[in-house]
Amino acid sequence: MLEIRNLAKSFGGVKATNDVTLDFPDGSLTAVIGPNGAGKSTFFNLITGALKPDSGQVLLDGVDLAGRSPPEIVRHGIGRAFQVASIFKSLTVQETMLAAVSADQRSSAVLHKRFPLPETRDRAEHVMELLGLAGKRHRTAATLSHGDQKLLDIALALVLEPKVLLLDEPTAGMGPEERWRMIDKVRELWETQKITVVFIEHDMDIVFKIAPKIVVLCYGRILATGTPDEIRNNSAVIDAYLGTEHAGAAA
């Protein structure tokens, strides 16, 4: 279980994350929403070690990871994908996967053997199949379509076999149809891999349709948490963020 306790981070006078306390039970799927500048990405950066929190705890199965380095946090089982696909542009899809498994198996510093190591093979293959990238294994990452680059980014996180997967806007920059394909993929991964998934999303239709639980952030604070129905009818959320359209649709 991932537990966030009183997490706080300020930039100058701006409280980007302000006393956030949240629980993500094992195997849960949670959407994080909020207006621009609500502190969603900062929240992810604090959990994954890209930023050091000013105070508070990030507990994964009881171990406090707050303020540790990204490699340490990854090794404890929190993987992430990025808003702008963060990949290795000159490596092929297959090399990317094999190298990532090498890193996870602590063989990324091995000098005396040839790449790829045979024991990295199965996991890389499995995740490429899972994300539908196996047919493009020999393509250089830079030549992939935008959507495939996002999938490769997610595959990079997934191939490490994390307990918790944080997805920062998996559908960013995609057309409507592609968005649904991507989010179906995310849902499918969550269902088959039995991992904890937290994702940031702007498209309310997507969020309300697939997320069993929603967290609303606003000015670094938690405005509300709950099921889609609870969020839809929460007056504070409607005032701050949703407007009346979605509330009307639910009524």
Added chain:
Amino acid sequence: MTELEAGRAQALPSVRSGAALRRYRDLLIAVIAFAVLASLPLFTGSKALLDFIIRCSAYGLFATSLNLLVGYTGLTSFGHGMFFGLGAYSFGLIMQKLGVPIPVAFVATLAITAVIAAIIGAICVRLKEIYFAFVTLAFQMLIHSTILSWASFTGGDQGLRGGIPRPVFLGIDLANHVHLYVTSCALLILGLLAMRQIAQSPFGYTLRMIRDNAARASFLGIDVWRAKLTVFVLAALFAAMGGMVMALFVSGAYPEFAYWTISGEAIFINMLGGVSTFLGPIVGTVLLLLLNDTVTRFTEYHGIVLGVVILFFALGLRKGLLDFVAEWFAHRRDAGEGR
């Protein structure tokens, strides 16, 4: 067994033997290259040609080691020449002052280089791009000034004079020109083989990941700083090897070996030959030394000619010669598949 599993079962052994095959292929190429180079004295009595190849060995080791940093890791060092100079001076001084067998001096020089490179690297590899480049340059200037001002030990601006003693070991007499030539070739081939192994190892792919996207690499659990420091030290060792070949060749060591222009020449070589292929720097070395030797014969303004050549490569081709050839082949292959 599902279709997927069946496919995997087939893919597995082929990949395993593929990696092994590539390794044997590299080894085979190395053995053939060495056999050709080593048998050259049987066919030609040209001392100038053998001298040229000895110099290519020294510069080739040095420039290829820089490519481990620039091409594979994306670390552009402007001070890599300090390890070339360090290798030459350290080897020369040990031979002159201690009179130990050559292999002992060789290993001791590598050990000294490793320690100094680890200290300098620990300071430098945290820095980003241009700061890394300039701090490495600063360390090079520091080492160069130390050599100049510590005249009682290093001979100052006169260099290490009086020749480097070359006692016979294992039946190899490096005072003999052919022996020196064959030993240089052997060091070149062994050095290249070792660097090729580094480039094609899991660590080599870690370096490529750091070059492409260091932040992402750290989110895969890779300790970026440690990997950069490791390759910095490894590259320094091969640069020092080049320096030792040079010291043996000229039977001395001179402050120019540690001056910043030697780093500049290695960067020039990498630009000429290209950094996207393993052998690019070797092609660049041959090109630069050929240019140097021919141009200086015709004009004293050889700097102008070399400048024009580098402008042609930088602005005209926008890549090194071997990069150009590799891309041309890739284009042809793609066009062939398209038909």
